[in-house]
Amino acid sequence: MFCQGKKASGGALMSKYHIYLNTERCIGCHACEVHCKTKNDLPVGPRLCRIIESEIKLIGGLPRQKFVFKTCFHCEDPKCVKACPTGAMQKRSKDGIVFVEQSLCDGCKACITACPWEIPQWNKETGKVVKCDYCKDRVDQGLEPACVTKCTTKALKFVTKHQEQKKEICELSHQ
Amino acid sequence: MKHTVFSTCGMCSVRCPIQVEVTDGRVTWIEGNPYVSGIERSLCARGSAGLSLLYDFERPQYPMIRTGERGSGQFRKATWDEAFAYIADAVSKIQAQYGKKSVALVDRGAGLFGEIQRCFLRAIGSPNYFNHDDFCRKNVDLAYQTLLGYVRSEVGYDFSNTRHMVFYGRNALESLGVREANNIIKGLTNGAKLTYIDVRATKTATKATKFFQIRPGSDYALNLALINVILRENLFDKDFVERFVTGLPELENFVKPYTPDWAEKETGIPAYEIINFARQLASDSPKVILYPGWFAARYMDAFYFVRSVIILNVLLGSIEQKGGLILAKTPKEVGVKGLNSLLERIPAPADKRVEAEEGKGFLYDGAGHILHLFRTIKKGKPYPVKALFVYRYDPFAGITHKDIKEILTGLELLVAIDTNYSATAWYADVILPESTYLERDDIIGMRRGAKPTLIMRRKAINPIYDTKARWEIFTGLAKACGAGEYMPYETIEDIWNYQLQDTGIKIEDFNKNGQVALCKDPVMYSRDELKFKTPSGKIEILSSKMTEREVPYFFDFQSPPKPDTQKGEFRLIFGRMAVHTQVQTHNNRYLNEILPENDLWINEEVAKKLNIKDGDIVEVSSNDYTGKIRAKVTPFIHPEAVFMYRGFENEVPLKTRSYGKGLNEGRLLKGAFEKMAYGSHTGALFECFVKVRKPQEVH
Numbered sequence: 034m035f036c037q038g039k040k041a042s043g044g045a046l047m048s049k050y051h052i053y054l055n056t057e058r059c060i061g062c063h064a065c066e067v068h069c070k071t072k073n074d075l076p077v078g079p080r081l082c083r084i085i086e087s088e089i090k091l092i093g094g095l096p097r098q099k100f101v102f103k104t105c106f107h108c109e110d111p112k113c114v115k116a117c118p119t120g121a122m123q124k125r126s127k128d129g130i131v132f133v134e135q136s137l138c139d140g141c142k143a144c145i146t147a148c149p150w151e152i153p154q155w156n157k158e159t160g161k162v163v164k165c166d167y168c169k170d171r172v173d174q175g176l177e178p179a180c181v182t183k184c185t186t187k188a189l190k191f192v193t194k195h196q197e198q199k200k201e202i203c204e205l206s207h208q
Numbered sequence: 209m210k211h212t213v214f215s216t217c218g219m220c221s222v223r224c225p226i227q228v229e230v231t232d233g234r235v236t237w238i239e240g241n242p243y244v245s246g247i248e249r250s251l252c253a254r255g256s257a258g259l260s261l262l263y264d265f266e267r268p269q270y271p272m273i274r275t276g277e278r279g280s281g282q283f284r285k286a287t288w289d290e291a292f293a294y295i296a297d298a299v300s301k302i303q304a305q306y307g308k309k310s311v312a313l314v315d316r317g318a319g320l321f322g323e324i325q326r327c328f329l330r331a332i333g334s335p336n337y338f339n340h341d342d343f344c345r346k347n348v349d350l351a352y353q354t355l356l357g358y359v360r361s362e363v364g365y366d367f368s369n370t371r372h373m374v375f376y377g378r379n380a381l382e383s384l385g386v387r388e389a390n391n392i393i394k395g396l397t398n399g400a401k402l403t404y405i406d407v408r409a410t411k412t413a414t415k416a417t418k419f420f421q422i423r424p425g426s427d428y429a430l431n432l433a434l435i436n437v438i439l440r441e442n443l444f445d446k447d448f449v450e451r452f453v454t455g456l457p458e459l460e461n462f463v464k465p466y467t468p469d470w471a472e473k474e475t476g477i478p479a480y481e482i483i484n485f486a487r488q489l490a491s492d493s494p495k496v497i498l499y500p501g502w503f504a505a506r507y508m509d510a511f512y513f514v515r516s517v518i519i520l521n522v523l524l525g526s527i528e529q530k531g532g533l534i535l536a537k538t539p540k541e542v543g544v545k546g547l548n549s550l551l552e553r554i555p556a557p558a559d560k561r562v563e564a565e566e567g568k569g570f571l572y573d574g575a576g577h578i579l580h581l582f583r584t585i586k587k588g589k590p591y592p593v594k595a596l597f598v599y600r601y602d603p604f605a606g607i608t609h610k611d612i613k614e615i616l617t618g619l620e621l622l623v624a625i626d627t628n629y630s631a632t633a634w635y636a637d638v639i640l641p642e643s644t645y646l647e648r649d650d651i652i653g654m655r656r657g658a659k660p661t662l663i664m665r666r667k668a669i670n671p672i673y674d675t676k677a678r679w680e681i682f683t684g685l686a687k688a689c690g691a692g693e694y695m696p697y698e699t700i701e702d703i704w705n706y707q708l709q710d711t712g713i714k715i716e717d718f719n720k721n722g723q724v725a726l727c728k729d730p731v732m733y734s735r736d737e738l739k740f741k742t743p744s745g746k747i748e749i750l751s752s753k754m755t756e757r758e759v760p761y762f763f764d765f766q767s768p769p770k771p772d773t774q775k776g777e778f779r780l781i782f783g784r785m786a787v788h789t790q791v792q793t794h795n796n797r798y799l800n801e802i803l804p805e806n807d808l809w810i811n812e813e814v815a816k817k818l819n820i821k822d823g824d825i826v827e828v829s830s831n832d833y834t835g836k837i838r839a840k841v842t843p844f845i846h847p848e849a850v851f852m853y854r855g856f857e858n859e860v861p862l863k864t865r866s867y868g869k870g871l872n873e874g875r876l877l878k879g880a881f882e883k884m885a886y887g888s889h890t891g892a893l894f895e896c897f898v899k900v901r902k903p904q905e906v907h
Contacts (some may be wrong), residue, residue: 185386
């Protein structure tokens with residue numbers, strides 16, 4: 034994924050951020066989901082991030098369960114942005130965060146149809162779309178997204194991919 | 209305008225330190241207190257969902273007085289003065305007819321801030337204080353008192369520095385405290401072992417380095433065999449035992465028949481595994497923690513089981529030990545004056561609590577046994593108890609309808625004080641709505657430990673509805689009942705100043721980060737300084753407290769009865785999950801969204817024989833109650849047990865999100881009130897069997 038970002042031309046990159054889940058630390062408590070909902074003042078319905086639990090399996094004679102943190106990938110070439118007829122769905126040029134400008138969203142749901150990952154969510158109270166924007170207001174203040182800041186066991190990490198790191202990682206992955 | 213307030217979470221009984229952000233009079237952000245290690249902004253799902261409790265309209269918004277039949281849900285709105293006067297009038301009549309002691313109060317447990325409700329009860333002259341601990345931790349409390357002379361909240365666990373932690377059905381990563389979970393994860397990251405013993409694989413089991421799926425009700429058998437091996441193979445800490453322990457020869461004699469081969473038959477755990485486990489514990493000692501449990505009201509032998517856990521810690525020398533169990537120090541021990549007690553300034557009642565008249569053969573402590581209370585209310589013996597105040601606890605949510613009915617019949621006054629529409633409130637004569645923890649100040653509390661710390665809960669905003677803080681409710685009640693002189697407080701500052709008088713600590717000292725530690729560094733005793741709080745100063749296996757109460761020191765293991773699983777009979781086990789607190793949070797919109805209903809774990813082999821498939825709706829019956837629930841078919845539960853998360857199937861229609869959803873384990877606990885644990889008289893809530901079957905098709 035890093036490499037795709039590097040190869041893309043015209044400055045379209047995947048977000049320079051991503052959220053990493055240390056599954057050894059994760060206890061599947063779903064706190065991140067509530068941290069997100071309270072921060073974004075969401076009604077019941079839209080869920081901008083999710084912990085997906087695997088079934089328990091015996092591994093090496095011990096019960097084990099895996100957790101996946103699912104939120105927006107902030108794609109390099111987001112289908113939701115392309116599909117949006119009003120320009121509400123945007124990608125920030127400075128860091129690649131994909132977000133909805135609420136004042137421009139007219140609730141047509143084109144982005145919901147376009148996204149293969151079911152990321153844009155419907156807020157029935159406002160009649161507009163909401164999605165994860167990595168809490169960009171917090172990021173702009175030098176803080177981390179709500180889910181990461183308050184994660185019960187510090188299992189979530191907000192990772193900034195600097196160009197230098199990307200280069201190293203791409204090189205490593207090619208070795 | 210934005211400002212922050214340091215306070216204490218109130219979404220469960222762990223009471224994590226928090227920082228609350230208020231913007232233009234509205235709470236906009238809650239996070240864990242960034243200055244407290246092990247918290248550092250972390251918060252669980254319930255902690256964040258405090259916001260949706262605060263702004264929820266499905267909670268009591270003003271005092272209510274019942275107008276219809278009990279349980280009909282018919283109430284009228286009342287003013288506080290009216291409600292207080294109504295209660296005072298009823299209390300005065302009841303006390304005039306049946307005596308001062310005919311009024312009882314039950315709460316969830318005194319906790320950090322719980323002295324104030326006890327002040328009210330004492331002010332009106334009744335000794336009958338009870339808490340829910342009998343359905344929870346009381347066996348741990350009593351077992352620590354008999355052996356070490358300490359109570360449960362005075363023993364801490366150093367998970368982050370341990371080499372080996374052992375949990376018996378204590379699902380620490382789901383029945384969650386933020387700091388504890390982080391310390392456990394830290395310990396594991398540092399290479400500690402985690403042995404997890406339970407009838408099912410919980411999320412804690414999925415982090416374990418060893419998992420024993422034990423036969424339900426046989427944990428005590430496992431421990432007797434562990435003690436047997438440790439003594440027989442001389443694996444115990446001789447220095448520690450010689451210095452501090454009395455009663456070792458009697459213990460040795462008692463455990464002789466309880467060999468690993470014997471325990472294998474009871475527990476299903478192979479004898480060689482038990483021997484290896486004992487040896488491993490010994491090689492990891494003294495940095496071992498065998499956790500004696502939180503909710504320990506499980507089986508009839510629960511008290512003796514918990515004693516066996518503590519005895520194992522003692523034999524392995526893990527008491528007052530880095531990476532082991534660490535004893536709390538009093539303010540005096542760390543060289544300062546502690547808080548002034550609000551309770552002790554009120555004269556103790558002349559009457560004795562109900563169990564003083566119940567004879568001997570069981571232990572008790574500062575709070576009475578709840579099963580005694582309910583029996584007293586039902587039968588009017590040893591004397592009538594006719595008025596019951598229930599503060600922030602919901603007994604009616606977790607017992608059978610028959611028991612609710614019998615208790616109600618015995619009561620002339622039932623007052624429920626809560627932030628929620630509890631099941632108990634639904635049947636109450638008066639509901640007094642308490643402000644949520646984000647809208648109320650509480651008295652100053654002391655978190656016990658090697659570094660005792662004063663804790664404050666401060667309101668972030670003023671109450672949204674016509675609710676009151678706990679201190680206002682109980683001082684108001686005392687005043688209305690003519691006992692205002694004992695609680696002469698007009699403001700919370702009056703209380704704080706009284707508590708802090710002569711301590712050298714001022715209210716402003718809490719502004720910095722919400723807490724005031726009473727010493728700079730944790731205080732720990734070396735073995736040369738160590739002394740226990742029992743009458744002999746030693747760890748008493750032959751406890752003087754038990755001698756005095758005529759309770760046997762040892763208890764022979766009794767093999768638990770086996771349910772007939774072929775006929776769909778199972779032992780009912782229930783427990784907690786990370787997104788809900790007991791019966792309190794299921795209507796919280798954010799938490800309800802994540803987990804709106806429970807399912808029934810059932811073993812796959814047995815399910816197959818009963819033709820139950822994963823996802824099937826099944827009927828669960830106790831003979832007097834039958835409910836439906838979705839089956840979760842899994843190999844990760846013992847065949848003799850079925851399991852469900854607790855607190856579902858709310859029956860209060862005002863809580864629309866959770867109304868009727870899932871199945872309530874409490875309604876299935878037929879006969880639980882007749883089962884009192886040996887030696888401790890606590891509940892034994894895992895001793896009930898239920899029948900499970902696919903619903904009969906109607907043609």
